[in-house]
Structures are given as C-alpha cells and as structure tokens.
Amino acid sequence: MFIQRIQSPGSTDLPGSTCQRCGARAQSVCCVLDEGDLGRLAAVAVHMEYARGQVFIQEGDVAQDFYNITHGTVKLYKLLPDGRQQVMGFSGIGYFLGLAASETYAFSAKAIEPVRLCRFSRKKLNGLMDNFPQLERRLLQTACNELAMAQEQMLLLGRKTARERVASFLMGRNRIAPMPGTIALPMTRTEIADYLGLTIETVSRTLTRFRTEGRLSMIPEGVMVLDLPGLEALAGGG
Amino acid sequence: MFIQRIQSPGSTDLPGSTCQRCGARAQSVCCVLDEGDLGRLAAVAVHMEYARGQVFIQEGDVAQDFYNITHGTVKLYKLLPDGRQQVMGFSGIGYFLGLAASETYAFSAKAIEPVRLCRFSRKKLNGLMDNFPQLERRLLQTACNELAMAQEQMLLLGRKTARERVASFLMGRNRIAPMPGTIALPMTRTEIADYLGLTIETVSRTLTRFRTEGRLSMIPEGVMVLDLPGLEALAGGG
DNA sequence: CGCACACTTGAACCCCCTCAACCCAAGTGG
C-alpha cells in the first residue's frame, strides 16, 4: 500500500521539460497546451507509480486530485455492500481520471498493470483552467465522451445477451488496439465479467464458444479475431 | 409529428425578459448568468412545445441544438436494431439536453408528458461560452453529474436484482419528489422496465409484492412510501 | 514440491423472461 514518488534525474527536471517529452501528451488533455504553457502544467504535476493490484482511488474518499495515465491500465469500479462489483471501465494511456462533480470520488481505481501517471491537485488545476479556457473545453469534451460511452454500456448491461456483451467488449477493445485484429486482454476473466454484468463462467464459456465457432483464436496476451464481420454483427445486436 | 413554435405575446417579448421570468431558471444552467447576460441568452433561445409521445431528438441525427426543459418530463433512450430499448433516464424541469461530444445525438428523446423547452443552436451557444466561461464551467459540472448518475445506473444494471432495481428506482424518484414519500410516476410500466433492464411483468410483480409486504401503497399518480428504511436498504443492495 | 491463482468445464438450479389470459378505463361510433 506504499506509494512511490518518482523524481526525475536532475538534468531533465527543468520546468516543463517532463511534460514536453511525455509519451502520453498527444493522447491526453494536455495536447491543447502549447510548449510554453506546458511548463505551468508540469509545475503542478506529480509523477506517481503504482504496482499491479494497488488501489489508488477509493470510492467515497475526498476527491483532492486528478490523474492522467501515462503508462499501464487501470480499472474503475464500484462495490455493493456485500461485495458485488461493477467495473465502470478500463482506462489506459492518456486517460483523464477523477472528473467528479461531488466532493468525493464516485468510484475506486485499481492498477491492473504496473501504472505510471501524473497527479494534479484539484485546486491547482482549477486555477489553471481559469487561465487556459481551452483546457476546460477539452475537459468538457472528455466528459461528454465518457457520458456517451457510459450510455452505450447501459444499453449493453440492460438489454444485450451474454454473447452480444462479450462480442461488444471485444470489438471495443479492437477499436483501441494498436494492431487491429490482435486484442490484448490485460484484465482477468473476473474483471471482464464484472465489466459486462456476467459471471466468470459465462465469460469463459462464451469465449470458448466463439473459438469453437471459428470466430477467434486464443493467444497468451488475449485473442485474435478471425471473423470480424460476425463479431461486429453480434456486438451491434443484429 | 408537427412542431409548434411558441411566440411570446408582444408586450413580454423584450430581449431577456423571457429568460428572466423563466420558472426553470433557478434549476437550470442559466442560473449562472446575471440579469443583464440573460438577455444575450434569450436572444438565441427558441421556445418549443411538444405533445405527449412526440420524439424531438432522434439518435444518430446531426446534433444541431441543445435543449433546456422548462415543463414536463422526457425520456432519453437508445434502441437496438431489433427494437430492444434501453432508457438512459427521465429528465424533468431544468434539465439540459444534448451534451454530446460527437456530431450526432447518442440517444433519442421523447416527451412522456406535454413538454415545453428552450432550444439553443450549438453554434450560438458555443459563441456564448466564449464570452461566459462560468456557463462552460457549469456545463462541465452538469456533465460530471450525469456521468456519476450513469455510473450508478451501470452498477444497478450490471449487479442488482429485480427487487433492488425497483427499490433503487423508487428511492431515486423520491429524492427529487416535491413531497417526499409521495412518488409521481408519469412514465408507463414499460418505460420503467426499459430503464431498469427488466420486463414490464417483473416491474408489475415487484411493485405488487412491495405492496403486499406493506412497503408502499399505490395511488393514481404513482406510489406512496410506507417503509422508507426497508426500501432504502433494498436499494443500496444491503 | 506445494501453494495460489487464473481459467475451463460440467451439472443442477433459479430468477427472470416469455407467452397468454384477463381486468379496467377511456375513447369512438352507431
């Protein structure tokens, strides 16, 4: 449960330089800032690193910080009192965490791979937003995107069958895959099940059935798509 | 399917006056603007009225307008190709509709009661946001609230039982009820079912069972809560 | 080796869905 603070080596610790050479910059909200303004962002950013399995946002805690993921994957989830879990999503590089209207976090966040991220204090970022309206507009866009994805997931959870859910999940992963057709699944079957509102057994059986139907093949890191049109049709509920 | 355009009578049609005396102002995003700025908002607003059953936003259509509800209730929903329906939410007075990152609407909207609303062109409102950053910040808050509610609904759809879903729905309605304990249900059982990821029969049976258990009593406009603690406990999944 | 963890597979069960009948109130039209 201990938190490791990453300090840049002296020569690269000039103000702004860390943000300017950040690998996640192009994919994150930071991309709306130019080289000069990045310095002011870097001044309020703290680099963090978490090991696999670490929970770094706890539902209900006071929301003091925002996070921007630069490496790895996290899962966002909510729990019921008896332990039932619903995963809200899996977030990777460039993803902005912590958007919340209320004073407390609405969900927990756990690293499912080794994760590196930037942490910003809410207060300081609010100050930054006053000076950089394009940052605020970008966050509004981000929030709207999140909302659209959440609504798509509500359709899945409320009305799709198990086969349609698993197919939808795979097609969603395929859309963000660096090499389409080869889908990485860094999360466990349990986590997939908790994301899709199913049990681990149903997920496993459904994947097996997709395999025996020739729609995909299993590889160590995930799956390879063999029948893209078929899976897309299933995912769309057609 | 025809759309009625409401024109204010001459004497009240002064710029800004319509917004200043709007009953929904205090509950809507407009509340961040002062009396003077309201005039510029009123200049870009068009008052609309829709009868019960009218669909005024169609999923997939180009998103040219935002809407702000001043009277009545609308349901927001998505459809699968075969007709399966998922209701994303029921929106009442003061609610801001049309927040969308993409160029097209992500859901449809139907009036389930006679509805009056203000329509703003996206373009004009974007121009307004440049001048009134507090409006943009309020929209960001709104979007974050929506997101939190959507995530709570994902937990419901993915992990709660039928009883817990209906109880959660009733407690949610109770929270926004003008007289707590007396819950208005302007939507049909079918619409409740499509909101909760259930069938109409299950919703009906569950309500009947709550009644026989002495948890509520049915009234013409909705239900009256008799066992608030019990329903709250059920809703929370306890 | 032994343990933990992730995953798969089988069998039985159950919650909710499907199908169907029925009630009731509000039109509507002769």
Add this chain to the structure above:
DNA sequence: CCACTTGGGTTGAGGGGGTTCAAGTGTGCG
C-alpha cells in the same frame, strides 16, 4: 345506450439463459 377497440396494467404457468456449485487443469513462484 351499448358494442367494440385500444392502451396500460396485473396475474399465472412454463421455459430458458445465465448463475451457482463443484471438480479439474494449467502455470508461475517461493
């Protein structure tokens, strides 16, 4: 006035998709 229709709601019987329970496989690791 009654006959008929339509839409919303309730209730019952039966079936099925997914869960639950259980056993077994594979794999990484101290």
